[in-house]
Amino acid sequence: MMKFVLKTLINAVAIWIAAWLVSGITLTNGSWGHQALTVILVALVFGVVNFVIKPIVKLFSFPLFVLTLGLITFVINALMLWLTSWASGRLHLDFHVDGFVSALVGSLIISVVAWAMHLVVRDED
Structure with a gap:
């Protein structure tokens, strides 16, 4: 449970920095x-x-992973952030991503910040 809370807080800080x-x-x-x-x-x-x-x-984009040597991951992360924006709007949360380019840059920032924070704040695993 503590690991879930820690990961959620790290993602929250990363999203805040991206915003x-x-x-x-x-x-x-x-x-x-x-x-x-x-x-x-x-x-x-x-x-x-x-x-x-x-x-x-x-799973469905596995051939693209092979073809692009994993670079499709950046696009998938951007789409997940964009989907989060859409879901947040449906839940009446004040969070919005304007377009794909903003989602791509935001997902890169979120990934880097979350990675850096996971290095600083270690799990007990």
Whole structure:
């Protein structure tokens, strides 16, 4: 359970940083507490999307993984962030990704920040 909470918080920080750096990713303009709650809920949605849908997409796009030597991963990550934006809108969360380019840049930032934070904050595994 602690591992799940830690990964969700790391994703929340990474999403917050991406929203801060990329102009096409918008987060609520409310108070700091409202932004924190929104970004944690968006991180939960992002986790569910990555847990449920991403493996299915990766399975069906396996030939593209081979053909592009794995570079299709960047496109799939961008699509997962874009899907998270759509799901967040359906859940009335104040998080939006404007287009594919913003999703691609945002997913790269989220990946790098999450990777760096996982290096700093180790699991007990």
